[in-house]
Amino acid sequence: MKIKFIESTRYLMDGSLLKSKGFFYPAITFPYLAALSPPDIDISMKHEILEEIDFDEKIDLVGLTSVTNNVFRAYEIADEYRKRNVYVVLGGIHVSMMPDEAAKHADTIFIGEAEETWPQFLKDFHNGNAKKAYKAEKPPSLADLPVPSWSLIDKSRYLCFDVFHRYKLKGAYPIQSSRGCNFSCDYCSTSRMFGRAGLRTRPITDVVNEIQSLNAKRLFFMDDNIFADPAHAKDLFRALIPLNIKWGGQGVICAADDEELIKLARKSGCYFIVAGLESITPKVLESLGKKNDKVGNYIKNIEVFKKAKIDLDVSMMFGFDDDEPSVFKNTCDFLVKCGVPYVSWLPLTPFPGTVFYKRLKNQGRLKDEKWWLKINPDMKEKIYGLLYTGTKMDEKNFCDNFYYHYRRFYSFKNILKRLAFPPSIRAFVTILINLSIRNKISTYATVVEH
DSSP states (O other): OOOEEEEOOOOOSSSSSSOOOSSOOOSSSHHHHHTSSSSEEEEEETTTSSSOOOOOOSSSEEEOOGGGGGGGHHHHHHHHHHHTTTTEEESSSHHOOHHHHHTOOOOOOSSSTTTTTTHHHHHHHHTTTSEEEEEEOOOOOOOTTTOOOOOGSOGGGGGGEEEEETTTEEEEEEESEEEESSSOOTTOOHHHHHHHTTOOEEOOHHHHHHHHHHHHHHHEEEOTTTTHHHHHHHHHHHGGGGGEEEEEEOOGGGGGGGGHHHHHHTTTTTTEEEEEEEOOOOOHHHHHTTTTTOOOHHHHHHHHHHHTTTTEEEEEOOOOOOTTTTHHHHHHHHHHHOOOSEEEEEEEEOTSSHHHHHHHHTTBSSSOOOOGGGOSSOOOOOEEEBOOOSSSSHHHHHHHHHHHHHHHTTHHHHHHHHHHHOOOOOHHHHHHHHHHHHHHHHHHHHHHHO
């Protein structure tokens, strides 16, 4: 039996497919599924962002996983294989949120996590009685997970892993120590995908054994919030210290309320964290249910990370109902004042399955209820824009302010103001990365403005 896993790329606004020569780190899903498969199955993996798909290759089954932003391309690939009588399975967070839609493009779909359903499917497929859908009835235990089959990845294409296009990590591996989140933000589909039971943690010995078996020295923790369970996180960090590794991950800014936690993170090898601040408007944070994040504490919390020499890449979202045009300038000024090394600005997006999406749909505010299916080669879309109506800004006002102040954060003046003092080699490297980001934003802004 021959299986090919394909991670699809996505369309750019000029109608071309996003491609890269390298500096790309793979998702962990397919190496996990490979490790959960019987050893006599011939499994290969393809990342379309790096290489072309050979649709004429003789295979028995193709598996695709996708998120909303690339699901249009995943459906195209699935449809092409089905025309060639190749059995297609689809999974991932978008499929779990929109199973009826996805089922039109696959022979079998997977809803939820697949640690238990994938092995059952392989048995059924082998016996000729595979089901149309497999659904995880409950979140699986994270104990005794297999080590992902990274040997199936062509490591020559992954000499450096470009984490969010910011940090090049030579030989890094994605890894998980937990799944789920204790928050229930209405724009996020994490709680829907991983269950509402809250956080699940892996045994720390399992995490350490996986790192040692891979001989990994650089890691990126894929946890939605590495700090979600402070006691577990502290025990994990203590266990990582003897391994002498470097790692990055995702977390929350309020973790800095516990300075011991941040100090242990740094001591264990942490040197950058991606953190969602989302907004500097207290009313917005309250509406999101982020009760632990307080705008009044942001400056103090950022200083704790800076003191620990852990770089922050903070994400900010715009498009909330109470956002005025001034929110962009105020946010930029605030982040410059705080000396944040990196920031990612994002439009608030109504992802399917979220409370936010349902509310907008019920209010009749969505410009297109299935906007993700409109990303195709015949459309030249803006990189960012509002997908719904009823805000205090029209789309042109939104985009103009969005790009102007996003670029202003990365202006030469503000880069130097945030990073030049005290001078150091580390600061110099961070400045160079900032200049690279500035060039990308300038390119994006030029395209949108034209």
